[in-house]
Amino acid sequence: MHSTAVFLIEFGGILLSLGLLGRLAGRMGFSPIPLYLLAGLAFGKGGLLPLDTSEEFVATGAEIGVILLLLMLGLEYTASDLVSNLKTQYPAGLVDGALNALPGAAAALLLGxxxxxxxxLAGVTWISSSGVIAKVLGELGRLGNRETPVILSILVLEDLSMAVYLPILTALLAGTGIAAGSVTLGIALGVAGLVLLLAVRFGRHISRFVSHDDPEKxxxxxxxLTLLVAGIAQQLQVSAAVGAFLVGIALSGExxxxxxxLxxxxxxxxxxVFFVFFGLHTDPTDIPPVLLxxxxxxAVTTVTKIVTGYWAARRAGISVRGRWRAGGTLVARGEFSIVIAGLAVTAGVEPALGPLATAYVLILVVLGPISARWTEPIARRLTGRWGAPATATPDAALTAPQAALDDQDTVGHR
Known part of the structure; x- marks a missing residue:
């Protein structure tokens, strides 16, 4: 009875603190993610008020948090959207991966x-925060801008790439070897391809089977269904997160x-709860040694993300102002950087990886909204003038006259 009371007090205190921190972040106009991480640091080992009784429950909640994050991402896109993005925007995805994953990999190797x-660490530095970026685009009134489809395409490709990246990382963290890792990757790709095929051809039937007028049901x-598929995927060493993502893709329409x-x-x-859990397992005293x-x-990956967005927007025929806006908007890292780091920390790969990822995300989740707002004005001031509107490349989405309209902040939804 006593332990139950302590659990309720601890977990209730965590939720209340998160609610108050979320309110504070909303009033200050930035993402609550850094505050959630700081709360975890305060309640974790080496923090101000370590928690013991509720830690196991928080760990389970954190796993569910990862699954729901990926499910909700899958619900944002249809299978046809993903196929279309792969066909038209894959060069931007390749540039994004090369410019932003390599610095993380190089840093880890330099640190030994x-x-x-x-x-x-390559995954941590590669994936932008879809949640933070979507929030920033809405707050800045840029959802109708001509560069926004370019930004969203890059985010979609990053999300889709996780269906390949996570099984590879999971196999490597498990130390299963090349042969077993290849089998795991083959299973993951096969399942992903099968789900995409079923979603394209039979998505309506799947959605009709799941559909019900009663919100509770x-x-x-x-x-x-999501938890079941995620569990089966985890049992097959594919990744529960990938399973949840594929369930989201399979559902469409109403x-x-x-x-x-819901x-x-x-x-x-x-x-x-997931962000708090990650902070709980990071000792605050471990952060200063990896802060530099x-x-x-x-700093490096802020520049590479800006270059990525600029290049992708230029390829789509967006004018100079839109290119800088696209680059600055992509800077934020957040939830999925922590997911990837959490997998590595749980596997015990490198003790300093967790503190480094925490500090890195704290920096960029705060810098991201600032970069989205100020990259274009700063670039305009430094250059002194803009060049002529971009001439669209053969595969560009806009014509040159349309690109000229991008000098306006908002041109309406496309």
């Missing part, structure tokens, strides 16, 4: 952490919209 940690079916509305509060709750590498890595 080995190849497995290098692959993990819809919630139970979607959540139960079902996807209804599930998104699951959003649960996603926000368990995602917040984190700052250097943040």
């Amino acid at each position: 952490w080995g190849p497995v940690a290098a692959i993990a 819809l919630l139970l079916v979607v959540l139960g 079902v996807a919209e209804g599930a998104h509305n 699951l959003s509060p649960l996603r926000d709750l368990f995602a917040a 590498p984190a700052l250097a890595l943040a």
Whole structure:
């Protein structure tokens, strides 16, 4: 009875603190992720008030948080959207991966952490925060801008790449060897391809099977199906997160919209618990030794993300102002950088990876909204003038006259 009371007090205190921190972040106009991480640092080992009784429950909640984050991402896109993005925007995805994953891998090797940690840190520096970026685009009124589809395409490709990256990382962290790792990757790619095929051809039938007018029953079916598939995927050494992502892709139309509305509060709750859990397992005293590498890595990958967005927007025929806006918007890292680092920390690959990832995300989740707002004005001041509107390349989405309209802040939804 006493332990139950202590658990309720601890977990209730965590949730109350998260709610108050979320309010504070909303009033200050930035993402609550850094505050959630700081709360975890305060309640974890080496912090101000370590928690013991509720840690196991928080760990389970954190796993559910990762699953819901990936499910909600899958609900944002249809299988046809993903196929279309792969066909038209894959060069931008390749440039994004090369420019932003390599600095992380190089940093890990320079620190002497080995190849497995290098692959993990490459993922941490590669993936932008879809949640933070979507929030920033809405707050700045840029959802209708002509560079926004370019930004969203890059984010979609990053999300899709996780279906390949996570199984590879999981196999390497498990130390299964090349042969077993190849089998794991083959299974993951086969399952992903099969789900995409079924979603394209039979998506309506799947959605009709899941659909129900009663929100309670819809919630139970979607959540139960997601957890079931995630568990099976985890048992096959594929990744529970990938399984959840594929379930989201398979659902479409009104079902996807209804599930998104029902699951959003649960996603926000368990995602917040996940960030706290990551902070709980990071000793604050471990951060100062890796602060300089984190700052250097943040500086380098801020530049590489801006270059990525600029290049992708230029390729799409967007004018100079839109290119700088696209680059500055992509800077934020957040939830999935922590997910990747959490997998590596749980596997015990490199003790310093967790503190470095925490410091890195704290820096860029704060810098990201600032970069989105000020990259274009700073670039305009430094250059003194803009060049002529870009001439569209053969595969560009816009014509040159359309690109000229991009000098306006908002041109309406496309």
